[in-house]
Amino acid sequence: MVPKFFVVLSCLVIGVICTISEYEEKITQKFIYVEIVLLIFFASEYVIRVWSAGCRAKFKGLTGRIKFMKTPISMIDVFVVLASSVVIGFHISGRISSANPVMAASPALRIIRFFQILRMLHVDRKAHSWKLLLNVAYLHRIELITTMYMGFIVLIITSYLVYLAERDYIFDGSKQFESYADALWFGIVTVATIGYGDRVPHTWAGKIVTACLSMIGIAFFSLPAGILGSGFALHVQQKEKQKLYHKQYPAAAQLIQTAWRMYATSRTQHDNATWRLYKLIDPHFGDRATSRSYHSAMLERRSAAQNCNDQSVSDHSPLTSRIEGEQLPEKFKQAIRVMRRMKFFVARRKFQEARKPNDMSEIVKQTAEDNQTLMIRLKDLQRKLDSTLGYVPASRDNILLSRSNNNSFASQARIKRSPSQSRTGQITVLEHLQTFNERLTVVEQQMNSMATILKRIDDRMSQFSGS
Numbered sequence: 001m002v003p004k005f006f007v008v009l010s011c012l013v014i015g016v017i018c019t020i021s022e023y024e025e026k027i028t029q030k031f032i033y034v035e036i037v038l039l040i041f042f043a044s045e046y047v048i049r050v051w052s053a054g055c056r057a058k059f060k061g062l063t064g065r066i067k068f069m070k071t072p073i074s075m076i077d078v079f080v081v082l083a084s085s086v087v088i089g090f091h092i093s094g095r096i097s098s099a100n101p102v103m104a105a106s107p108a109l110r111i112i113r114f115f116q117i118l119r120m121l122h123v124d125r126k127a128h129s130w131k132l133l134l135n136v137a138y139l140h141r142i143e144l145i146t147t148m149y150m151g152f153i154v155l156i157i158t159s160y161l162v163y164l165a166e167r168d169y170i171f172d173g174s175k176q177f178e179s180y181a182d183a184l185w186f187g188i189v190t191v192a193t194i195g196y197g198d199r200v201p202h203t204w205a206g207k208i209v210t211a212c213l214s215m216i217g218i219a220f221f222s223l224p225a226g227i228l229g230s231g232f233a234l235h236v237q238q239k240e241k242q243k244l245y246h247k248q249y250p251a252a253a254q255l256i257q258t259a260w261r262m263y264a265t266s267r268t269q270h271d272n273a274t275w276r277l278y279k280l281i282d283p284h285f286g287d288r289a290t291s292r293s294y295h296s297a298m299l300e301r302r303s304a305a306q307n308c309n310d311q312s313v314s315d316h317s318p319l320t321s322r323i324e325g326e327q328l329p330e331k332f333k334q335a336i337r338v339m340r341r342m343k344f345f346v347a348r349r350k351f352q353e354a355r356k357p358n359d360m361s362e363i364v365k366q367t368a369e370d371n372q373t374l375m376i377r378l379k380d381l382q383r384k385l386d387s388t389l390g391y392v393p394a395s396r397d398n399i400l401l402s403r404s405n406n407n408s409f410a411s412q413a414r415i416k417r418s419p420s421q422s423r424t425g426q427i428t429v430l431e432h433l434q435t436f437n438e439r440l441t442v443v444e445q446q447m448n449s450m451a452t453i454l455k456r457i458d459d460r461m462s463q464f465s466g467s
Contacts, residue, residue, distance in 0.1 A: 007041070032088065039084040046077045073127075136231035143227050151191070151220035158213035159187035165205035176200065191217040244354075251347070251354040258347040262340040265333070275328055275336075 014031055053059040053068040068074060137144065163183035166176065176199045177183050186199045190213055201210050 007038070035084060035088055039081065039088060042077065042084070043081050046074070046081060049074070049077075132232075132235065136228060136235055139235075140227050140231045144224050147220055147223040147227070151217060151223075154213070154217050154220060155184075155187050155191060158209055158217065159183040161209045162186060162201060162206050162213070165203050165209060166201050169202050169206075171202055176202075187213060187217070190214055191221050193218065248351070248354045251351040255344075255347040255351045258340065258344040262337075262344045265337050265340050275333075 014034065050065055050069060053065055054061070056064075059065060059068045069078075160180065160183065163177050163180050166183070167178070169175070169177075177186070182199060186201075189196055189199075190210060201207050
């Protein structure tokens with residue numbers, strides 16, 4: 001496509017130079033052969049395109065090729081070839097008839113040469129640019145229609161006000177705004193920021209209205225450019241997302257396939273269809289198999305399509321034999337399981353790489369989502385830990401109370417929860433410790449009571465023995 005673009009661009013440059021009167025005669029005589037070569041090039045391309053159009057089903061046969069010749073781009077090709085042929089024919093006939101052929105044929109050449117500009121359409125034969133522009137304009141048609149409508153309303157009203165303010169003013173013996181059409185032309189030139197200067201308001205009322213038209217009208221008429229620009233940016237971003245999603249489809253399919261095959265070859269599954277994908281090669285077939293002894297127990301994986309195509313051959317071949325799950329040795333099963341697990345890990349890694357964003361905005365968005373997910377998990381973990389240890393977050397009233405009492409310990413973000421304040425109704429670790437502490441206190445009191453009783457008994461025994 002790039003060489004063709006330069007060829008078409010060179011044709012356009014030559015056509016522009018040929019219209020300059022100083023170089024027209026010299027360049028036209030020298031570049032007539034270039035025109036002939038380009039004519040042969042475009043004509044040959046057109047013939048080859050018509051001949052190769054039969055590769056598509058709707059353009060097969062003579063009827064299909066005629067249908068292809070009726071397409072817009074083919075009609076443009078025919079028109080360009082005919083225009084170039086007429087230009088070259090004028091040059092050749094003029095050269096034969098007179099000594100100055102360029103001037104003799106220049107009026108007709110200048111008219112027909114204009115149509116050679118259609119060669120630029122060869123750069124985009126499939127009209128992707130036009131389709132993209134029409135698609136963006138159709139998606140944002142409501143915004144475009146609204147802005148254009150408001151802009152034209154402002155243009156019509158302000159132009160009429162300028163006409164009312166300037167219609168009676170005479171400058172250099174003539175009126176610059178003789179009709180409403182002159183005011184509309186002035187408004188269009190002002191809004192387009194061209195400013196030819198052929199008509200200028202002279203009254204203060206006209207100048208004020210023109211200033212309002214310049215500010216409001218230009219603001220409305222510049223909005224479609226921003227709308228189309230944002231539409232193109234969104235379209236390109238959507239295309240990039242689609243490309244990213246299309247890259248994920250094969251990786252996801254491979255991941256699902258490897259995950260299922262790893263699950264099917266696990267010890268808990270006893271499906272013979274899983275092991276039918278493999279075949280054992282007979283180690284005692286010919287000299288070639290004997291010389292390569294390591295093939296005696298080799299397993300070869302076969303795809304489903306290959307099994308369907310080669311079923312009749314494999315069933316009767318002396319080389320291979322179908323095996324069931326029970327016939328396969330255990331060491332081969334272990335090797336297959338390891339292989340399946342390795343393929344699953346590789347497929348999972350490829351899928352994770354395919355899901356990685358390639359745009360900075362997508363990376364920032366994914367990072368923000370990951371941080372938000374991490375914060376949610378941390379809060380959930382903190383809540384579970386608080387529930388387990390028997391702490392609750394400090395309420396606003398408790399914090400204010402702690403600040404008023406200047407209690408530094410109570411101003412922390414956690415306050416002990418009593419057993420009656422349990423939200424879930426389950427016994428927490430702190431409640432266990434409190435219960436254990438209470439029981440130890442009761443045991444200590446009982447031990448103290450027993451020690452007191454024993455001391456009294458000892459005193460009485462001492463008094464009794466002394467008496």
